[in-house]
Amino acid sequence: xxxxxxxxxxxxxxxxxxxxxxxxDGYVKDIFRKLRIRNRSMAAVVAFHQGVLGIAAGKRR
Numbered sequence: 001x002x003x004x005x006x007x008x009x010x011x012x013x014x015x016x017x018x019x020x021x022x023x024x025d026g027y028v029k030d031i032f033r034k035l036r037i038r039n040r041s042m043a044a045v046v047a048f049h050q051g052v053l054g055i056a057a058g059k060r061r
Contacts, residue, residue, distance in 0.1 A: 001052050004028065005044035 003013040010024040017024070032038060035046050047053045 001031070001043065001047045004031070004040055005047055005053055007040065 003016060008016070010028060011021050014021040014024045031043060035043065037043055037046060044053065
């Protein structure tokens with residue numbers, strides 16, 4: 001979620017996590033479906049409100 005909230009592309013997220021771009025695509029689609037959202041901006045908002053992200057999306061916990 002942090003990577004998504006920071007506006008990273010699926011390709012960049014895949015490289016960071018050492019997984020396939022196809023895997024990231026699937027995860028992002030699942031997140032959108034489960035949260036009933038349609039874009040990355042809304043994913044960041046939901047994550048922030050649920051306490052997944054701190055005030056600065058780039059700040060690691």
